[in-house]
Amino acid sequence: MPARKTFGSTAFAAALAILLSTALADPAVAQDGKQIYNNRCALCHGTDGDGKGIIMQIAPFGADFWKANDDASISKAIVEGKGRMPAIPLSPEETKAVVEYMKANFKK
Numbered sequence: 001m002p003a004r005k006t007f008g009s010t011a012f013a014a015a016l017a018i019l020l021s022t023a024l025a026d027p028a029v030a031q032d033g034k035q036i037y038n039n040r041c042a043l044c045h046g047t048d049g050d051g052k053g054i055i056m057q058i059a060p061f062g063a064d065f066w067k068a069n070d071d072a073s074i075s076k077a078i079v080e081g082k083g084r085m086p087a088i089p090l091s092p093e094e095t096k097a098v099v100e101y102m103k104a105n106f107k108k
């Protein structure tokens with residue numbers, strides 16, 4: 001049934017267009033902090049921020065870390081690197097999303 005087939009692909013194209021426009025409309029939403037953390041940080045800092053990464057065992061984002069750091073210093077460490085921490089080239093929006101994710105999940 002050619003008519004039905006045409007309808008199906010049109011509906012599919014429309015759904016795809018909606019999905020794409022939603023994803024592209026707001027970069028802050030597309031740049032999910034959790035996704036960025038898990039992709040760019042967890043390897044070294046651990047999924048839970050406990051410092052038990054797959055490739056490193058380092059200091060956790062614990063009480064001492066939160067006492068010594070605020071949004072600005074964490075952002076600086078990310079984009080400039082700090083000591084053995086390599087600079088991670090994130091956009092300001094991505095950096096903000098990661099910092100918010102860390103505060104929401106690792107700050108006790």
Ligand code: HEC
Binds near residue numbers: 042056058074090
């Ligand atoms: C290649 C491994 C690696 C990756 C990837 C990495 N880090 Fe680090 N990070 C380190 C090391 C090593 C340190 C120094 C910690 C230590 O010596 O205990 C550090 C330190 C830091 C510090 C400063 C800690 C302090 O006490 O001042 C922050 C903040 C930080 N990392 C955040 C991040 C975030 C956020 C990401 C992801 C965007 C990330 N790191 C990705 C290895 C890494």
